[in-house]
Amino acid sequence: MQIANSIIENLLDRFRPLLGKDFQLYKNHVYRVYLNCLLIDKQKGNEEKYAIASVFHDLGIWTDHTFDYLVPSIEQLKLYLAEVEKNFLLEEITLMIDWHHKMSVYNGVHEEVVETFRKADWIDLSIGLKCFGHPKDEIKANRKLLPNSGFHWFLLKMSLKNFIRHPFNPLPMFKK
Numbered sequence: 504m505q506i507a508n509s510i511i512e513n514l515l516d517r518f519r520p521l522l523g524k525d526f527q528l529y530k531n532h533v534y535r536v537y538l539n540c541l542l543i544d545k546q547k548g549n550e551e552k553y554a555i556a557s558v559f560h561d562l563g564i565w566t567d568h569t570f571d572y573l574v575p576s577i578e579q580l581k582l583y584l585a586e587v588e589k590n591f592l593l594e595e596i597t598l599m600i601d602w603h604h605k606m607s608v609y610n611g612v613h614e615e616v617v618e619t620f621r622k623a624d625w626i627d628l629s630i631g632l633k634c635f636g637h638p639k640d641e642i643k644a645n646r647k648l649l650p651n652s653g654f655h656w657f658l659l660k661m662s663l664k665n666f667i668r669h670p671f672n673p674l675p676m677f678k679k
Contacts, residue, residue: 539623
């Protein structure tokens with residue numbers, strides 16, 4: 504199965520020094536989310552948006568050393584889109600990132616891609632337990648192809664650290 508995406512590869516290479524020892528675990532997460540998007544969205548034409556959103560959606564953890572990473576992730580996205588002269592994608596991908604941890608259905612502007620991205624990330628976050636009616640065998644195949652590499656352990660440690668620092672807001676990225 505060919506999974507390489509040039510946008511994802513180029514962006515991840517750019518951030519490799521920042522990701523450091525976490526490079527592979529984040530890369531695999533990025534690709535699992537991206538592939539989940541392609542699995543969920545049967546329309547063609549959104550691949551570029553999903554690739555960009557997949558790279559930037561959690562990036563603020565590393566760029567700004569914070570677990571309250573949505574705004575820093577979006578700031579990095581803004582810089583990139585300005586650099587590549589694709590500001591026309593800003594609103595849509597910003598919404599994808601901003602709402603990707605929404606615990607209920609997203610209704611609003613760009614609903615289809617935002618909701619697809621939200622579900623794709625939840626599928627990976629839940630290790631495939633939450634699949635929104637999509638083929639579990641394909642989700643499992645993607646997980647086998649792109650192993651966890653410690654991603655969920657990393658999230659657990661970050662959550663615990665953030666709980667100690669901010670006990671009244673331990674998971675600031677989650678939205679109802």
